[in-house]
Amino acid sequence: MFGNIMEKAQEAQKEMRAKLEGIHLTGDAESGMVRITMNGNRKLLDIHIDNELIIRGDKQAIEELLTTAFQRALDKADALHAEEMKNTAKGILPNIPGLF
Numbered sequence: 149m150f151g152n153i154m155e156k157a158q159e160a161q162k163e164m165r166a167k168l169e170g171i172h173l174t175g176d177a178e179s180g181m182v183r184i185t186m187n188g189n190r191k192l193l194d195i196h197i198d199n200e201l202i203i204r205g206d207k208q209a210i211e212e213l214l215t216t217a218f219q220r221a222l223d224k225a226d227a228l229h230a231e232e233m234k235n236t237a238k239g240i241l242p243n244i245p246g247l248f
Contacts, residue, residue, distance in 0.1 A: 175221030182213040184221040
């Protein structure tokens with residue numbers, strides 16, 4: 149029985165990773181002037197910096213905005229990942245009251 153649960157868990161985790169790979173999440177800062185896109189597996193996909201910020205040439209501001217946008221995207225990816233893990237576990241583990 150335990151071996152069967154482990155096999156189901158491994159398969160479900162593989163399916164979850166594939167699903168999260170195709171979900172794109174965006175974090176932005178300064179009304180979208182800096183945008184970070186990552187997938188549900190927390191893989192960085194794209195960085196956008198508006199030309200206006202580059203023209204201004206304020207390196208420190210750009211770095212701060214990148215950090216903010218990255219953290220916002222990562223927070224979204226973490227929340228999505230946690231929710232998917234919870235849903236995956238519900239489908240595998242026995243129905244024990246109060247577990248989820």
